Amino acid sequence: MARPARITRDDVAHAALRALDDVGYDQLSMRTLAKELGVGTMTLYHHVADKDDLVDAAIDLVFAGLPAAMPDAGVTGRARVIAVATTVLDLLLEHPGLIQARGQRALRRPTTLAVTNDLARGLLEAGVDPATAGVGIPLLLDYAIGCAGFTTQIEDEETFEALRQALPADEFGPLLAVNQAVIDTYGPPYTRRRAFEINVERILDGLGAR
Amino acid sequence: MARPARITRDDVAHAALRALDDVGYDQLSMRTLAKELGVGTMTLYHHVADKDDLVDAAIDLVFAGLPAAMPDAGVTGRARVIAVATTVLDLLLEHPGLIQARGQRALRRPTTLAVTNDLARGLLEAGVDPATAGVGIPLLLDYAIGCAGFTTQIEDEETFEALRQALPADEFGPLLAVNQAVIDTYGPPYTRRRAFEINVERILDGLGAR
């Protein structure tokens, strides 16, 4: 039996994901990663082509666990769409470094086609017109990415208070009014995940899902 | 009259925006930018605090022109929301480097509060419940960002054909069906901007906008 290689691509991918989670993409360096794995910097290049490929390996690691989390045949189409969308959001919220590193490619790996297909299945089962479903799938995914990485959501009352005091009421009346209504109706705690859930329901209504 | 400074913050911001558009954030360097402006690298630091501030200046430049593009009082609330959302999308599509560089901060500048306020105004005018409007505003903005920077949209028939041939029909039936319906119904040309317009209408339906 040959001596196993000291490190595998999987080891590298796991270390990269941990570094992305801990310090973010900007601070992720081949040198530091190699040091952490106890190998020379150049050894990494035997397992990944370059830094891009390193991040792709980390992405695949995250989405590899996704099919198992998918709802089984027993649920309604609407429940399936909600489950898939929020699972994607949760994965992205857990690993914000992925979006920082990859942008669009984070959801363009072969691994994520199963997700897209599950959304299509759920929407069709919920009675959504096929063309409307096809247009609506990117809406759900783009919103999940935008919400995870970029939301302008106000999540706590202090931020809202600060905003209220900073904005002249005569000019920003509508904004202050809707923010007040959100605080009164939904929170605290009012998280971006909660907002996502509420909005997915509205999106499904708009798409005509039963 | 004192000799005017050779370069202003505005010059630096314009040059930074051009560089972001041309070569992207990764290739944007203080050294190159300074050379292009015909000054020493360190001179830039008299106009911007650091590279982050440089990008913020470029962002403000882009959104500075936005209030002028806002619809006036004559339109319906629904039309206002559509106009504001698509204008934001167009700005982001024109300058993809902004999202690459900033992520969430791209829409968190004081300049963009006017946008948020206009969306609130439009939604309220369209009869949307205030709390629903407050939750729905980040949906519109997050979707615009996700769509501009990260969409998984299939925009041309070749990509669709490639996908169809790559995916086994028995496993990816729903995905292939909805994609076919989109091609048949909307395109070509079916762009991400077109998809955005369609989906904003559906979002407004879901939010209960008249």
Added chain:
DNA sequence: ACCTGAACACCGTTCAAGT
């Protein structure tokens, strides 16, 4: 065959000095 140190061509930013 497998691994990797040294080197190349870059970065952003600090500091101290030049005019």
Added chain:
DNA sequence: ACCTGAACACCGTTCAAGT
């Protein structure tokens, strides 16, 4: 007062050599 070159502490990746 205003500007900036040199230097510091980093990068990702190529190349050639080491074991």
